[in-house]
Amino acid sequence: MWRLTRFGEIVWGWGSLSYLSQLKGSRALLVTSRGALKRLGFVDKAAGYLAEGFGEVRVYEGIEPNPRVSTALKLAKFMAGYKPDTIVALGGGSVMDAAKAAWILYECPSLSLEDVIRDSSLVPRLGSKARLVAVPTTSGTGSEVSRGCVLTDDETQVKYAIVSLNLVPTLAILDPELPASMPRDLTADSGMDAMSHALESHASKAASDFTKPLSLSAFTTIWTYLRRAYGDPSDREAREKMHYAQCIAALAFTNAGTGAIHAISHVISVPLGLSHGRANAVLMPYVVYYNAQTCPDPYLDLALSVGIDSTEEDVGFELASALLDYNKRLGIPQSFSEVGANERVLISRVEKYMSYILGSAPMRTNPRSMAAEDVKEVVRLAWSGELG
Numbered sequence: 175m176w177r178l179t180r181f182g183e184i185v186w187g188w189g190s191l192s193y194l195s196q197l198k199g200s201r202a203l204l205v206t207s208r209g210a211l212k213r214l215g216f217v218d219k220a221a222g223y224l225a226e227g228f229g230e231v232r233v234y235e236g237i238e239p240n241p242r243v244s245t246a247l248k249l250a251k252f253m254a255g256y257k258p259d260t261i262v263a264l265g266g267g268s269v270m271d272a273a274k275a276a277w278i279l280y281e282c283p284s285l286s287l288e289d290v291i292r293d294s295s296l297v298p299r300l301g302s303k304a305r306l307v308a309v310p311t312t313s314g315t316g317s318e319v320s321r322g323c324v325l326t327d328d329e330t331q332v333k334y335a336i337v338s339l340n341l342v343p344t345l346a347i348l349d350p351e352l353p354a355s356m357p358r359d360l361t362a363d364s365g366m367d368a369m370s371h372a373l374e375s376h377a378s379k380a381a382s383d384f385t386k387p388l389s390l391s392a393f394t395t396i397w398t399y400l401r402r403a404y405g406d407p408s409d410r411e412a413r414e415k416m417h418y419a420q421c422i423a424a425l426a427f428t429n430a431g432t433g434a435i436h437a438i439s440h441v442i443s444v445p446l447g448l449s450h451g452r453a454n455a456v457l458m459p460y461v462v463y464y465n466a467q468t469c470p471d472p473y474l475d476l477a478l479s480v481g482i483d484s485t486e487e488d489v490g491f492e493l494a495s496a497l498l499d500y501n502k503r504l505g506i507p508q509s510f511s512e513v514g515a516n517e518r519v520l521i522s523r524v525e526k527y528m529s530y531i532l533g534s535a536p537m538r539t540n541p542r543s544m545a546a547e548d549v550k551e552v553v554r555l556a557w558s559g560e561l562g
């Protein structure tokens with residue numbers, strides 16, 4: 175038996191940020207990060223739109239990349255004091271995920287984040303106090319339509335995912351004008367995160383006839399347009415296609431799940447000083463090569479869709495090689511040794527959190543089963559730059 179989740183409402187198009195002016199209420203809270211969005215004028219623009227339909231609008235700017243549990247707690251405390259009826263998360267995955275986590279605590283003060291990290295099924299239906307509007311400013315995480323929310327533990331730097339249908343934002347606004355200003359590295363990293371969502375959800379054990387058209391179309395579009403958006407940041411068509419494709423990839427993964435790339439990345443990206451998308455990009459060829467040895471079919475679909483004419487026997491090597499080449503064109507390292515990681519430290523980190531990696535939700539939908547030795551071997555190869 176399978177099921178396709180609800181997606182919330184999605185509004186898209188150039189200039190669709192102005193849709194915020196159509197929302198009505200008493201108190202709106204605009205959650206965002208510090209820095210570029212403010213400088214580019216998007217925070218003031220969004221607040222101005224909200225002021226048309228709300229009695230009061232406040233801006234909360236304290237969300238950092240890879241948001242920590244403590245950041246979500248502070249935001250929830252602010253929400254409890256201000257009592258918004260609409261929360262607008264304007265930013266990348268970090269802002270949207272922090273807002274989702276704080277939304278849980280605002281709606282249900284009796285819950286703790288420890289509770290819902292341990293058991294996501296405790297997240298109740300949300301929205302009785304406030305709706306959550308997600309406005310992504312990067313083209314990557316798809317958090318605006320996903321049921322996931324990832325927080326980083328303040329001490330261990332492990333990323334914990336809370337996964338619940340009740341975390342799907344009420345409304346997503348996809349305005350390509352916002353990511354069109356992304357710097358090139360962020361374009362590359364967030365785009366490769368989206369590619370990993372498309373690829374992993376397509377190969378997932380939970381992929382279905384309903385999700386595969388989404389994941390395949392997202393993968394093909396990202397493969398075509400990410401290079402263009404990176405090469406020419408002013409390419410409006412590429413920016414638009416990327417922004418919609420990353421959302422389509424998220425519609426696929428929020429139903430089909432991801433896989434070993436995400437399971438491993440959640441443990442190593444922060445201590446390596448890598449963004450989530452960059453760690454995924456480095457891992458991707460090595461995980462594809464490993465998985466395709468026993469489960470080649472979904473990878474053959476993906477390879478053929480981007481013009482790699484392969485066979486079941488060769489697709490692992492050929493798609494992995496093409497991904498290494500793709501990374502190179504985006505200025506992404508080929509291996510963890512290239513980013514200066516120490517092999518012994520990296521492997522001991524993986525060993526320390528092995529039970530978390532093997533038991534995590536992404537690993538449960540990886541197409542090929544992995545034991546501890548398999549995980550270590552894939553990470554070793556990703557460190558050395560050898561496919562196997």
Ligand SMILES: [Fe+2]
Nearest residue numbers: 315367371450
């Ligand atoms: Fe991701």
